[in-house]
Amino acid sequence: MEFLAPADWAEALQAKAAHPDAVPIAGGTDVMVGLNFDPRRPTALLDLGRVAELRDWEVSEGVVRIGAAVTFARLLQSGLADRLPALATAARTVGSPQIRNRATLGGNLGTASPAGDAHPVLLAAGAVVEAESVRGVRLIPIGDFFTGVKRNALAPDELIRAVLLPEAAGPQQFAKVGSRNAMVIAVCSLSVAVDTRRRTIGTGIGSAGPTPLTAPEAEIFLADAMDWDRLTVRAGAAEHFGGLVAQAASPIDDVRGTAAYRRHALAVLAFRTLSWMCRREMADV
Amino acid sequence: MRRTTDGVIRLSLTVNGENRSAAGVSPGASLLTALREQFGLLSVKNACEQGECGSCTVYLDGDPVCSCLVAAAQAEGRQVLTAEGLAGAEAVQRAFLACGAVQCGFCTPGLVVAVHDLVHRTAKDPSGDLDDAAIREALAGNLCRCTGYEKIIEAVRQAAAEVRSEGRGQEAAR
Numbered sequence: 445m446e447f448l449a450p451a452d453w454a455e456a457l458q459a460k461a462a463h464p465d466a467v468p469i470a471g472g473t474d475v476m477v478g479l480n481f482d483p484r485r486p487t488a489l490l491d492l493g494r495v496a497e498l499r500d501w502e503v504s505e506g507v508v509r510i511g512a513a514v515t516f517a518r519l520l521q522s523g524l525a526d527r528l529p530a531l532a533t534a535a536r537t538v539g540s541p542q543i544r545n546r547a548t549l550g551g552n553l554g555t556a557s558p559a560g561d562a563h564p565v566l567l568a569a570g571a572v573v574e575a576e577s578v579r580g581v582r583l584i585p586i587g588d589f590f591t592g593v594k595r596n597a598l599a600p601d602e603l604i605r606a607v608l609l610p611e612a613a614g615p616q617q618f619a620k621v622g623s624r625n626a627m628v629i630a631v632c633s634l635s636v637a638v639d640t641r642r643r644t645i646g647t648g649i650g651s652a653g654p655t656p657l658t659a660p661e662a663e664i665f666l667a668d669a670m671d672w673d674r675l676t677v678r679a680g681a682a683e684h685f686g687g688l689v690a691q692a693a694s695p696i697d698d699v700r701g702t703a704a705y706r707r708h709a710l711a712v713l714a715f716r717t718l719s720w721m722c723r724r725e726m727a728d729v
Numbered sequence: 730m731r732r733t734t735d736g737v738i739r740l741s742l743t744v745n746g747e748n749r750s751a752a753g754v755s756p757g758a759s760l761l762t763a764l765r766e767q768f769g770l771l772s773v774k775n776a777c778e779q780g781e782c783g784s785c786t787v788y789l790d791g792d793p794v795c796s797c798l799v800a801a802a803q804a805e806g807r808q809v810l811t812a813e814g815l816a817g818a819e820a821v822q823r824a825f826l827a828c829g830a831v832q833c834g835f836c837t838p839g840l841v842v843a844v845h846d847l848v849h850r851t852a853k854d855p856s857g858d859l860d861d862a863a864i865r866e867a868l869a870g871n872l873c874r875c876t877g878y879e880k881i882i883e884a885v886r887q888a889a890a891e892v893r894s895e896g897r898g899q900e901a902a903r
Contacts, residue, residue: 445733445736445755445756445757446731446732446733446756447731447732447733447738447756447800447802448730448731448732449730449732449802449803449805450730451730455730459730469800469803471798472798472799472800472803473780473795473798475800476759476780476797476798476799476800477778477779477780477798479757479759479800480759480778480779480797481778481779485757489756489757489800489802491800491802491803493803517792539780539870540780540783540869540870540871541793541843541846541866541867541869541870542780542783542786542793542794542795542843542870543780543795543798543870545792545793545794546792546794546795546798546799624869625866625869626866626869626870627781627869627870
């Protein structure tokens with residue numbers, strides 16, 4: 445096995461073009477678990493830890509561009525956390541402090557686990573993945589990024605450069621069900637984003653399908669049911685929203701929970717996250 | 730850019746303030762393996778190898794990380810601090826002893842690193858409230874199967890108080 449350590453982004457792209465089978469490694473929190481337990485070896489590791497460009501983030505015209513190697517610990521800090529509160533909430537549920545100090549947003553996407561904690565938030569926010577290869581830049585809408593269990597839309601010579609997210613334009617939330625408050629892979633998770641400017645709702649469901657999912661019917665229903673001037677929802681409508689979110693999921697029974705439990709929990713999370721965002725207005729008036 | 734020669738790596742880094750290097754490191758080996766097997770630092774414990782238990786916690790360039798989840802080659806040129814090399818960890822060590830926060834001792838070095846980080850970070854930030862919930866969240870990545878955590882949390886409070894008063898003492902002396 446080769447270990448490739450490009451010094452900058454241009455070198456990283458050249459390395460990926462020359463070694464399309466190379467496994468990118470950034471924080472290592474997923475890749476190293478594989479190496480520690482699986483005797484099989486990839487032909488090469490491509491270490492992105494020296495590529496400084498990937499650790500930056502910037503804001504331009506209301507869009508936050510987060511470098512692929514920005515860690516979950518960074519997403520919790522001011523600047524990013526106040527612009528993207530749901531992403532910060534999700535980041536706080538990732539692993540432990542040691543994991544958050546290493547694990548990166550781009551790595552979460554690269555692994556493309558159906559349970560990846562950032563994914564529901566990225567779906568609800570309508571994020572775009574900026575992929576790049578020596579052939580050029582490709583912008584992949586997040587809805588097209590997850591193609592199967594731990595599969596993504598990247599071409600063999602592409603690397604994730606950044607993730608583009610609109611600054612929060614209204615309340616947004618993330619909630620996750622697990623057996624502890626730390627070090628858990630989600631039994632299920634949900635993010636809901638309310639865009640008060642465009643008067644739209646975004647949703648993202650985690651760990652309840654072969655890929656992270658959205659709940660388009662639930663989004664349309666809630667956008668219609670919402671009193672946008674007061675930002676209130678009747679309790680009955682909030683419950684119906686929960687039912688539509690649960691219906692959109694496609695869960696299975698596995699070691700972490702049953703499909704029926706996941707559907708039930710998603711309906712609860714949908715109602716609950718909505719009540720956090722529209723706290724005093726949930727009464728059925 | 731290619732770091733491997735004949736399938737192995739020569740690794741050079743700073744460990745506990747000293748320049749160290751080792752030849753023949755496997756490109757898939759973890760920093761944990763290198764610290765134990767190449768550099769003989771046995772405070773860095775090998776248990777879960779998947780980031781669950783925190784017993785291999787070390788500082789990497791100032792941040793506590795699970796050394797089992799860092800490829801050794803990623804640490805090339807970086808600064809690693811283990812429990813053996815922690816300057817100013819006496820307050821944490823004293824508190825662990827005084828509070829009975831050590832039983833079998835296996836998790837202790839990893840916890841000492843995590844607690845050292847926690848109490849020094851919060852001492853710098855006067856707004857940082859170190860209540861039980863904050864301590865539990867900060868130490869969520871370090872498992873202890875003996876103590877039931879109560880005595881560890883007590884030790885954190887004691888160490889934090891000592892480090893804070895040291896900080897105030899230094900301010901006053903200036």
